[in-house]
Amino acid sequence: MSIEYYPEVLGICCRWCSYTGADLAGAMRLQYPPAVKIMMVPCTGRVDILHILKAFEAGWDAVFVSGCHEGDCHYLSGNIQARKRVAKVKKVLAEIGLEPERVEMFWVSSSEGPKFAQVAQEMTERAMKLGPNPVKRQEREAWLAEQQKVAAA
Ligand code: FES
Numbered sequence: 453m454s455i456e457y458y459p460e461v462l463g464i465c466c467r468w469c470s471y472t473g474a475d476l477a478g479a480m481r482l483q484y485p486p487a488v489k490i491m492m493v494p495c496t497g498r499v500d501i502l503h504i505l506k507a508f509e510a511g512w513d514a515v516f517v518s519g520c521h522e523g524d525c526h527y528l529s530g531n532i533q534a535r536k537r538v539a540k541v542k543k544v545l546a547e548i549g550l551e552p553e554r555v556e557m558f559w560v561s562s563s564e565g566p567k568f569a570q571v572a573q574e575m576t577e578r579a580m581k582l583g584p585n586p587v588k589r590q591e592r593e594a595w596l597a598e599q600q601k602v603a604a605a
Pocket of ligand 1: 466
């Protein structure tokens with residue numbers, strides 16, 4: 453049985469900047485992969501390490517946190533806290549055998565629709581390259597088998 457892999461990417465976006473940037477990308481009719489699903493938060497400072505780890509436990513193939521540019525956070529330092537937490541999650545992922553590239557922090561303002569589309573594209577490409585999240589065992593095994601076939605050909 454063949455299982456076709458198409459990644460699921462979670463974008464956790466601050467409502468003041470990145471979520472509005474995503475909205476602008478839509479209003480500008482910019483194309484970005486449908487793999488990306490957006491979750492709005494009041495500020496990236498609201499995103500805890502556990503939230504990101506839970507997302508991976510739930511099977512998301514990649515997760516990115518996107519907030520206001522440094523110095524522009526409406527709650528002063530939420531985005532700085534988020535950057536530190538994402539860095540910690542990268543370490544945890546490496547320790548448990550997952551690729552740290554599966555998580556990333558970005559800064560996208562409300563006027564940067566094209567940048568949001570680029571971020572969505574970049575994270576989808578990463579997730580495609582890294583393959584399915586290992587918690588999705590069947591899908592991962594099928595993908596690995598496919599990769600071996602391609603390498604052997
Ligand atoms: Fe946007 Fe804090 S309000 S990151």
